[in-house]
Amino acid sequence: MKNLRDKYCLVGVGETEYSRGSNRTTRALAVEAVRAAILDAGLTASDVDGMLDYQSGDSTLANHVAPDLGIRLNFYMDVMGGGSSTEALIGLAMGAIEAGMCNTLAIYRSMNGYSEFRIGGTGARAAQPVRGLDLAQVPFGMRSAGQNFAPTFLRHMYEYGTTSEQVAHVKVAHSKHASQNPKALLKDRVTVQDVVGSRWIVKPLHLLDCCLETDNATCLIVTTAERARDCRQRPVSIMGVAGRVSKPRLDFHWAHGPITRVAGYYAKDIVFGQAGIGPEDVDVTGSYDAFTFTTMLQLEEYGFCKKGEGGQYVSSGVIELGGRRPNNTAGGHLCEGYTHGMSMVIENVRQLRGTVDDYCPKAAEGVHTYDYAPGRCRQVKDAEIAMNLGWAMPPLGSALIMRR
Amino acid sequence: MPQPVQYRGMSLIAHARAHRLVVRKCAACGLLRYPPTHACPWCMELRFTWQELSGRGTIYSYEIVHHAIQPGFKELTPYPVVLVELDEQRGRPTPDESLRIIANLLTPDLRPEAEEKVAIGTRVRVVFQDLADHMALPQFTLTDEPPQGRVWRLP
Ligand SMILES: [Zn+2]
Numbered sequence: 272m273k274n275l276r277d278k279y280c281l282v283g284v285g286e287t288e289y290s291r292g293s294n295r296t297t298r299a300l301a302v303e304a305v306r307a308a309i310l311d312a313g314l315t316a317s318d319v320d321g322m323l324d325y326q327s328g329d330s331t332l333a334n335h336v337a338p339d340l341g342i343r344l345n346f347y348m349d350v351m352g353g354g355s356s357t358e359a360l361i362g363l364a365m366g367a368i369e370a371g372m373c374n375t376l377a378i379y380r381s382m383n384g385y386s387e388f389r390i391g392g393t394g395a396r397a398a399q400p401v402r403g404l405d406l407a408q409v410p411f412g413m414r415s416a417g418q419n420f421a422p423t424f425l426r427h428m429y430e431y432g433t434t435s436e437q438v439a440h441v442k443v444a445h446s447k448h449a450s451q452n453p454k455a456l457l458k459d460r461v462t463v464q465d466v467v468g469s470r471w472i473v474k475p476l477h478l479l480d481c482c483l484e485t486d487n488a489t490c491l492i493v494t495t496a497e498r499a500r501d502c503r504q505r506p507v508s509i510m511g512v513a514g515r516v517s518k519p520r521l522d523f524h525w526a527h528g529p530i531t532r533v534a535g536y537y538a539k540d541i542v543f544g545q546a547g548i549g550p551e552d553v554d555v556t557g558s559y560d561a562f563t564f565t566t567m568l569q570l571e572e573y574g575f576c577k578k579g580e581g582g583q584y585v586s587s588g589v590i591e592l593g594g595r596r597p598n599n600t601a602g603g604h605l606c607e608g609y610t611h612g613m614s615m616v617i618e619n620v621r622q623l624r625g626t627v628d629d630y631c632p633k634a635a636e637g638v639h640t641y642d643y644a645p646g647r648c649r650q651v652k653d654a655e656i657a658m659n660l661g662w663a664m665p666p667l668g669s670a671l672i673m674r675r
Numbered sequence: 676m677p678q679p680v681q682y683r684g685m686s687l688i689a690h691a692r693a694h695r696l697v698v699r700k701c702a703a704c705g706l707l708r709y710p711p712t713h714a715c716p717w718c719m720e721l722r723f724t725w726q727e728l729s730g731r732g733t734i735y736s737y738e739i740v741h742h743a744i745q746p747g748f749k750e751l752t753p754y755p756v757v758l759v760e761l762d763e764q765r766g767r768p769t770p771d772e773s774l775r776i777i778a779n780l781l782t783p784d785l786r787p788e789a790e791e792k793v794a795i796g797t798r799v800r801v802v803f804q805d806l807a808d809h810m811a812l813p814q815f816t817l818t819d820e821p822p823q824g825r826v827w828r829l830p
Contacts (some may be wrong), residue, residue: 392744406688407710408777410812412740412748413756421738422758429736429795429827471753474739474790475829523710525758528771530736 274545279365280499280506281673283312283377283492284617289456289608291385293486298331300488301381302339308377308490309340313503316340319492321367321376322347325356325611329388330381346373352515354559355534355661356380357491357612358669359514364493375498380613381488390484390609391415404522416561416664417481421473423665424564427531428475430579433567435475437582439466441563441598442479442605444591449602451592451629451649456483457606460645466563480563482604489613491620507623510656510672511545513538517667524666534668535572535660542658542670543574550574553672554654555622556596557615559662560603566590569660569668570598592643592651600627600649612661616671619657623675625650686725687711691811694803698774700726707764707774717768728774730801732761732815733823735775739790754787755780759799759815781814792817794828 285307287293287300301324309319319342322333326349333347346367350356357380364376384390392415401409413419427433443463449455461479469478499506516538520527543549550573558566563585571581575596584590590598601607601618608614621627625637629649632638639650654675661669687710690697698707701715702722714721737757743749761774780788785804798820805811 397745404710404712409745411756411777411779411814412743412745412751412754413777415744418738418740418744418756422736422756425738425829426736426795428829429825471739471741473741474753520716522712525735525775525777526709526772528773530758 275365275369276510276545276547277508278496279368279493279509280496281361281491281509281616281620282494282499282502282504282506283308283314284490284620285309285311286454286489286610286614286617287487289454289485289487291456291484291486293383293386296331297329297381297383297488298335298339300486301331301336301379304381304488304490305336305377305379306340308492311504312492314375314492316342319375319377320345321364321373323350323360323364323376323378325350325352325360325380326382327351327353329383336379344373346376353663354561354612355515355663355667355669357616358512358659358661358671361491361493361509361616361671362512362514365509365512368493368495375492375494377490377492379488379490380611382611383486384609385484385486407523417473417476420562420565420665421476423530423568424562425475427564427568430529430531431582433582435467435477436463437586438480438563438567439463440586441560441566441590442466444585445560445599445603445605447643448592448597448600448649449606450645451643451647452601452607453628453630455602455607456485457602476562482561483606483609485608485610487608487610489610489617491613491616505624505675507620507673507675510548510674511542512672513541513670515663515667515669516541518665521666524664530665531568533568533572533665535569535670538668538670539573542672546672548656548672553596553656553658555600555619555651555657556590556598557619557657557659558598559612559615559660560599560605561662563605565662566598566603568665569662573660573670592649597651600651612659616659619659619673622651622654623657623673625654688810690725691803691813692805692809694811696728696730696801696813697725698728699723706768709774709776728761728763732759732799734758734780734793734795734797734799735760736795737780737793739793751787753790755790755793757793757799757815776813778812778814781816783816785814788817791828794826796822796824796826798822
């Protein structure tokens with residue numbers, strides 16, 4: 272496959288407040304996030320001529336957001352999708368520039384995931400008609416993401432002896448990280464006992480194994496390495512990307528086992544092949560935490576540990592700040608807020624810049640204490656390479672490797 | 676209950692109303708597939724016939740829903756959702772593939788089965804839950820057959 276390593280960069284990141292009740296439209300949220308990312312990059316509206324966004328019938332369109340900011344577009348596309356779209360759209364942005372269609376793109380996701388279209392499947396989502404392939408699951412009371420994914424985790428417990436206590440460490444780690452993040456919705460640190468003692472949602476998932484529902488918008492700016500040199504921030508180079516890689520039988524992935532295998536099985540060779548590195552070279556990960564176990568499943572599938580040893584890996588301290596390879600240092604979807612993957616890339620961009628927005632007084636200048644006690648620092652020291660593992664569902668995922 | 680749109684893909688539901696569990700069988704390579712998709716995923720053949728199955732299988736994985744999302748399921752919690760590996764076509768055409776189906780595990784009188792009775796490896800058979808004159812759901816219930824492989828349930 273073609274290799275564009277280090278030819279494209281992420282130069283701007285931005286987001287709105289994470290809330291449970293924005294009292295604003297997704298258009299207003301998107302405009303604020305795109306504006307913030309453009310300003311972060313040190314660019315102006317006339318520098319941006321491409322736009323990509325993703326949604327599932329719950330958001331605004333690029334042809335509204337761009338003109339609100341005075342942006343004239345040479346290329347845009349609104350894409351249907353949820354988790355794992357972030358990395359895929361970064362790859363599409365590179366392709367659009369490579370094809371000569373535009374020069375600099377803003378990628379956004381805007382949602383009132385708490386106050387309008389609840390991500391958990393209640394409200395407007397529960398009222399959607401059941402037809403076509405939905406008939407194979409929805410009439411049996413299997414509709415929400417938790418209900419759709421839980422048998423995958425249960426089978427992993429059966430095949431590999433993985434426990435609820437092991438994956439609870441993902442929530443514990445991410446809550447520790449969120450306690451260093453002024454933006455996070457949930458800043459309180461929790462224990463393994465808090466997680467396994469919380470009420471059942473769909474066994475084997477407890478309440479605290481599940482991510483949040485959040486109102487927010489987020490944005491990333493992609494341009495060429497050449498243009499990145501003139502931007503305000505230290506550029507972050509894209510080493511490799513794999514977008515929406517699927518397992519066979521995406522219509523009904525249960526038909527093709529082992530069902531404990533996730534899409535990273537197919538994506539890892541693409542993304543590591545482009546980047547020319549291996550898991551051992553990665554300093555920070557952003558493994559999508561729709562649930563505690565999704566983080567675990569992806570880390571093991573991409574080779575951060577042996578297949579089946581994800582439970583040991585995530586409970587070993589490796590994924591916590593201060594550990595060898597922290598995961599979702601902003602708190603992730605379990606604690607910071609739910610963004611369909613965008614915030615995990617934003618956080619890794621900031622990690623590679625060295626300017627994570629923690630409680631260190633001079634964080635914006637890149638001065639950090641590396642004191643991971645509550646309410647202090649969440650910057651990883653000398654982070655050079657970061658990797659995002661985007662999740663949509665067990666048979667569908669994306670990946671991104673970046674370096675400073 | 677509102678009348679669902681009738682089209683050929685609904686045949687599975689219509690067959691279920693006649694208390695028959697059917698899947699599509701490729702007219703070229705003969706492999707069975709579920710759900711009733713529109714081409715053979717192994718050879719791209721469009722033509723198919725409906726094949727009735729024994730309705731016997733083994734629980735491959737499951738979940739117990741305690742917090743229902745759909746309003747109609749709230750009074751049924753906790754209810755088990757099971758992934759059943761059917762006896763026909765196990766491990767074919769590759770060792771990783773099998774004919775599997777999602778349903779609820781029900782008691783013989785069609786109530787949600789008690790969660791302490793649900794386990795991977797347990798043998799089940801199809802039963803039919805009539806919902807209206809024109810439709811029914813294929814569901815599963817426990818049998819007294821010996822289990823297949825290791826029996827395991829959530830501790
Ligand atoms: Zn065929």
